[in-house]
Amino acid sequence: MALKKYYFSLYEIALMSLCAALVVALKTIFTIPLHMPGSSGIFWVVPVIIGAGIVKKAGSGCYIGLVSGILASLFGLDALHVLDVFKFFALGLMVDVTGLLFFNRFDHPVIGFIAGAAGNLGKMVVNYAVQTLLGIPATFIIIGMGIASVTHFIFGGIGGIIAALILSRLLKAGVITPDET
Amino acid sequence: MNLRLRIGLAFLVFGLFIFGMFTVEEISLPFISEKQTPVAGLLLDQVFTKADFRYGPQSWRPYYDPLAIDPGQNASAGDTWYMMYIDLNGTPASGNPNVRRLGALKVSYHFSALAGRAAFHVYGSRPDSSQTRTNRQTGWNSCGYVVEGPDKPGQYMPATTGLAPSAPHEYQVTIANIRGEDSNDFSAATRILRFDRAGSGLDGLHITRDPAVLKGEVTETAALQGSFFITATGENPNSDLLLLVAVNRVQPDGFALSVRSEFVEGP
Numbered sequence: 001m002a003l004k005k006y007y008f009s010l011y012e013i014a015l016m017s018l019c020a021a022l023v024v025a026l027k028t029i030f031t032i033p034l035h036m037p038g039s040s041g042i043f044w045v046v047p048v049i050i051g052a053g054i055v056k057k058a059g060s061g062c063y064i065g066l067v068s069g070i071l072a073s074l075f076g077l078d079a080l081h082v083l084d085v086f087k088f089f090a091l092g093l094m095v096d097v098t099g100l101l102f103f104n105r106f107d108h109p110v111i112g113f114i115a116g117a118a119g120n121l122g123k124m125v126v127n128y129a130v131q132t133l134l135g136i137p138a139t140f141i142i143i144g145m146g147i148a149s150v151t152h153f154i155f156g157g158i159g160g161i162i163a164a165l166i167l168s169r170l171l172k173a174g175v176i177t178p179d180e181t
Numbered sequence: 182m183n184l185r186l187r188i189g190l191a192f193l194v195f196g197l198f199i200f201g202m203f204t205v206e207e208i209s210l211p212f213i214s215e216k217q218t219p220v221a222g223l224l225l226d227q228v229f230t231k232a233d234f235r236y237g238p239q240s241w242r243p244y245y246d247p248l249a250i251d252p253g254q255n256a257s258a259g260d261t262w263y264m265m266y267i268d269l270n271g272t273p274a275s276g277n278p279n280v281r282r283l284g285a286l287k288v289s290y291h292f293s294a295l296a297g298r299a300a301f302h303v304y305g306s307r308p309d310s311s312q313t314r315t316n317r318q319t320g321w322n323s324c325g326y327v328v329e330g331p332d333k334p335g336q337y338m339p340a341t342t343g344l345a346p347s348a349p350h351e352y353q354v355t356i357a358n359i360r361g362e363d364s365n366d367f368s369a370a371t372r373i374l375r376f377d378r379a380g381s382g383l384d385g386l387h388i389t390r391d392p393a394v395l396k397g398e399v400t401e402t403a404a405l406q407g408s409f410f411i412t413a414t415g416e417n418p419n420s421d422l423l424l425l426v427a428v429n430r431v432q433p434d435g436f437a438l439s440v441r442s443e444f445v446e447g448p
Contacts, residue, residue, distance in 0.1 A: 076377055101187060114191045121198065142210070146203030153195060 008063070012055045019051030020067035023088070024075060037144075038152030041120035042159045045091065049115050049163035052095050053106030054176055061099065061119075065092020083130045087123050094122035107168040109161045116160020120152045224270040224286075225358070225442040231335070231432040233357035236344040237263035242302060242425060243344065243352040244315060244383065245376035250300050250427045252318035252325030252399045262300070262427040263338050265357045266372070269422045269442040272305065273386075273413040284446040285392040288424065289408040291439040295330025297430030299438075303386045303411050304374055304423040313374045314385030314413075316397070324388045324397030326409050335433035351375045356423065372423060386422075387412045392445065410445070 008016070023044050032039045048068075052061040069088030098115040105111045128145070170176045238261035241247035250262045273285045292299065302325060304315045318325045347353040352374040376382060389397030392410040400409065411422065426438065 098191075101191070102184065105184070110188055114188065114195075117195060118191075121195075142206055145206045146199065149199045149202040153199060 007059070008055070008057065012057070012060070013063075015054060016051050016060055016063045017067055019047040020064045020071060022047040023064070023068035024071040027072065028075070036151045036155075037148040038120050038124060038155045041116065041123070041152060041156040042162070045095070045116040045119045045156055045159035046163040046166070048092055048095050048119060049106050049112060049160055050167055052092075052099055052115075053104065053163070053167045056099070056104040058096055058100055061092035061095035062089060063092065065089045065095075068092075083134075086130060087126045090122040090126040091119040094118040107164055107171055109164045109168075112160035112162075112164025112167075113157040114160065116163065117153045117157040120156020120159070121149060123156075124148060124152045223441065223443045225267070225440060227267075227358060227440055229265060229267065229357055229426075229438045229440065231434070231436045232339050233265045234263040234338055234341055234426075234428065234432070235265060235355050235357065237261065237338070237341050237427075239264075239343050242427065243304075243354075243374045243376075245350050245379045245381065248315075248318065250302070251298065251429070252300065252302075252323060252327065260298075260429045262429050263341055263432075264344070264425055264427045266304075266354045267424040267426065267440055268356045268358050268370070268372070269411070269424050270358075271442055271444050272422050273411050273444075284444050285389075286411040286422065287392075287408055287443050287445045288411060289439075289441040289443075290328070290406070292328060292330060292405040293437040293439075294332045294433045294435035295328065295405060295428070295438075296332040296334040296432055296436070297330060297428055299328045299330065300425075300427045300429075301326040301328075301388060301409070302425040302427070303388060304425060305386050305413065306372070306374075306421045312377055312382055314382040316386050316388055317384040318399070322384055322387075322396045323399055325399045326388050327399075327401045328405065328407075329401065329403045330405065331403075332433055332436075334430040335436070336431065338431050347373070348375075350377070354423070372421060374423075385413060387414065 026043045026047065027040065030040075030043055032042065048061055048064045051064045065088045066085065069085035072084050072088060073082045095115050095118070098111070098118050099106065102108075102111045102114070106115060167176075171178065240250065240259070240261050242250050242262075242264065250264075251260065269286055269288065271286050288301075290301075302316055302318065304313055306313050316324050344352060344354065353371050354374060356370045356372060358370065384396075387395060387397035388400075389395065389410050389412055390400055392412055395412045395414055397410075397412065411424075424440070424442075
């Protein structure tokens with residue numbers, strides 16, 4: 001009897017779930033005292049890009065984003081609670097889109113930068129959308145939107161470069177292989 | 182399409198996106214109501230009496246794990262305090278690039294017939310959730326304001342009761358600004374102070390003598406009349422800002438506290 005073949009293997013699911021847990025763990029452990037919007041993107045895009053970079057399948061970013069969003073909601077890490085799922089999912093979705101456009105070359109620092117910046121900006125847009133739906137005064141959302149998008153771009157990009165450097169190091173050291181899964 | 186071209190296009194899209202965000206901001210600004218932005222001016226001018234001390238006597242103030250009340254070096258162990266909560270009708274907007282109109286809340290006080298010590302602390306709720314922030318009174322970046330009064334204690338404090346959690350790590354407090362029909366009816370206005378986890382929200386608000394020193398300091402003074410500033414760091418301004426006034430003695434009948442709050446732009 002032929003075994004049913006699933007899109008993600010058990011190994012991939014385990015790896016992506018660990019990356020999702022790492023997003024939540026990093027967010028709990030690290031506090032960046034810069035008080036600038038999007039500054040946390042410098043570390044929380046890293047596991048998403050590394051996970052997507054190892055699995056190299058469309059939907060891996062979404063999976064990591066979704067699981068980390070559910071975990072973050074359960075632990076109440078952010079202000080929007082259950083609505084945080086959308087924020088984390090948007091991050092994963094943007095990493096997936098970048099992977100499709102750039103052939104999953106997440107070990108390349110420039111592509112890592114693009115993936116991280118896109119993910120962090122996607123998170124910001126969803127954050128604003130959710131806040132608008134919740135009725136937060138427009139002042140708090142619109143004022144500074146330009147600056148916030150620049151800081152999200154920069155911090156997400158730096159996080160993406162870090163992820164790309166880690167991935168390329170892991171590949172060079174032979175810890176993972178280009179056809180790992 | 183080769184990789185370099187794709188990378189170039191990606192950065193072009195990023196540039197257009199960021200330009201679009203600045204454009205949306207610039208176009209929208211004229212349509213934002215002035216009422217939604219902190220405006221300089223008087224927000225509260227009210228006199229409180231000892232009947233407004235609704236809570237106590239107790240030795241702690243609300244936080245995830247209760248905090249001691251006296252931030253000063255001369256704190257005496259075992260002191261119990263009577264507390265009142267005052268809505269300052271405004272919020273500081275400091276240290277956040279999301280908010281252009283930066284400013285602090287200036288609080289002016291004037292005690293009449295103060296017995297013992299009066300400690301000021303501040304609580305604020307984030308607008309996107311009911312999580313509460315407060316000032317850190319011990320350790321790194323501690324701040325607070327204590328006034329030492331010369332009068333002798335009075336005989337009794339009316340309408341005081343111990344503050345108890347309304348849910349785990351959550352407190353429902355009645356503000357002193359609005360009174361009911363008689364002096365015992367405080368049901369008119371309540372606020373929720375909710376703390377999600379230890380360490381969260383502590384050090385988000387500060388009490389300082391100089392708004393340029395955002396994180397403030399612990400001040401002990403015998404001046405019965407004076408002023409200090411409330412500043413905030415990080416994230417958005419608060420939807421609500423409460424001033425906690427705590428005294429460690431039963432106050433004489435002549436006790437009065439005049440409080441004025443105003444938004445001042447800067448530093």
